[in-house]
Amino acid sequence: MxxxxxxxxxxxxxxxxxxxxxxxxxxxxxxxxxxxxxxxxxxxxxxxxxxxxxxxxxxxxxxxxxxxxxxxxxxxxxxxxxxxxxxxxxxxxxxxxxxxxxxxxxxxxxxxxxxxxxxxxxxxxxxxxxxxxxxxxxxxxxxxxxxxxxxxxxxxxxxxxxxxxxxxxxxxxxxxxxxxxxxxxxxxxxxxxxxxxxxxxxxxxxxxxxxxxxxxxxxxxxSSKSAYSGTRFTEARRYFLDVADRLDEQGWTRAAKASRLHLSARIHALTLVPGALRAGQWDGAKTLLRNVTSTTSRPR
CATH class of the missing domain: 3.90.550.10 (Spore Coat Polysaccharide Biosynthesis Protein SpsA; Chain A)
Structure with a gap:
């Protein structure tokens, strides 16, 4: 090497x-x-x-x-x-x-x-x-x-x-x-x-x-700076939905399903909601909750 x-x-x-x-x-x-x-x-x-x-x-x-x-x-x-x-x-x-x-x-x-x-x-x-x-x-x-x-x-x-x-x-x-x-x-x-x-x-x-x-x-x-604002999770959700389509095209259906669900990212966002509320970042808390409860539709 x-x-x-x-x-x-x-x-x-x-x-x-x-x-x-x-x-x-x-x-x-x-x-x-x-x-x-x-x-x-x-x-x-x-x-x-x-x-x-x-x-x-x-x-x-x-x-x-x-x-x-x-x-x-x-x-x-x-x-x-x-x-x-x-x-x-x-x-x-x-x-x-x-x-x-x-x-x-x-x-x-x-x-x-x-x-x-x-x-x-x-x-x-x-x-x-x-x-x-x-x-x-x-x-x-x-x-x-x-x-x-x-x-x-x-x-x-x-x-x-x-x-x-x-x-x-x-x-x-x-x-x-x-x-x-x-x-x-x-x-x-x-x-x-x-x-x-x-x-x-x-x-x-x-x-x-x-x-x-x-x-x-x-x-x-x-990543820490953007956590309470929720922006990191909005970016992540957009990526997960985009790559899921490409994974389906490749025939990797299990991977596509895992990407659309992105469960760990949702759980992580949920754990940050109390901190955002304590910090007075109300808009950030709302964004975090939207990413927790989002469907497979793409974020605007």
Whole structure:
């Protein structure tokens, strides 16, 4: 296997970004290349990267803000090797991450995706056990231990019932993700859409329970900011109904049914209603309830 491209589309907290970069530098397997594309204007960042003086690390700052999807596309265009990972600015690679995904790919050459084991942490770096993450682990994620290869409608059904993936920890085959690309009309659910597109194209995913990545769950994320407003669920519902039609056309009727039902998304929206009411976000509470009780008709 060739060198792993670690792509870091950066915007936001400088200290968290620096911690993410240091975690890449600390990998036990040194066969990686880190590319940081800065979509912000925080002072001192270019100078900090210049002082790193590591030939495996490259940094550039965008002349104008490209937004989330635009910056991801730019990072993708800079990838040079067979496999890549879109690391989150505020996440941490444990020292065994590169070694773990490379071993998984050696066992299953040609797989388009590797989802390794993830530990969820809070804004301070301590282990976190939110309701959403516990549901991912206990209800929706595969119960198999070790390393397994999944794909087709079976995996699509599993993810559409409840998305148990952690996008920043996934390793992707560069050619596959370039062929599929990112959707223009999605932001919060972009990760699930990409995986379903790849599954429909016949690609497979390695699921390895070796814990090697820390995903940071905190209130400043884009998904958290939009939660009480209900907008993230409106986007999700639109996607679920759209992809259900495409799944039916492919003959994946069980996956289409799971997508139209999107039960876990409805339950998640329902759990946020009390918080929206306490925060005085009445319109947000109404939007959340509409997504809980929605039929298979498309949202306006």
């Amino acid at each position: 060739t060198t792993l491209d670690v792509l870091l589309p950066y915007y936001g907290d400088v200290a968290l970004m620096q911690a993410a970069v240091h975690s890449v530098l600390a990998q036990t397997d040194p066969d990686w290349r880190l590319t940081v594309v800065d979509d912000g204007t925080e002072p001192g960042v270019p100078e900090w990267f210049a002082e790193l003086d590591d030939p495996r690390v490259s940094y550039q700052r965008n002349e104008q803000n490209l937004g989330v999807t635009g910056n991801y596309r730019k990072c993708l265009g800079l990838a040079e090797y067979e496999y890549l990972v879109f690391m989150g600015t505020d996440d941490i690679m444990l020292p065994n991450y590169v070694a773990t995904v490379r071993a998984a790919l050696a066992a299953h050459p040609g797989a388009a995706m590797v989802q390794p084991g993830v530990e969820v942490i809070d804004s301070t770096g301590k282990p976190s056990h939110t309701l959403a993450d516990e549901a991912k682990r206990r209800i929706y994620a595969p119960k198999d231990q070790g390393r397994i290869l999944m794909g087709g409608e079976e995996l699509a059904v599993s993810l559409l019932r409840g998305n148990w993936l952690y996008f920043p920890a996934i390793c992707w085959r560069t050619e596959a993700i370039r062929k599929t690309g990112f959707r223009d009309n999605l932001e919060i659910i972009q990760d699930l859409a990409l995986v379903i597109d790849l599954l429909q194209a016949g690609e497979q995913m390695i699921v390895d329970d070796t814990r090697c990545f820390q995903y940071r769950r905190h209130t400043v994320s884009i």
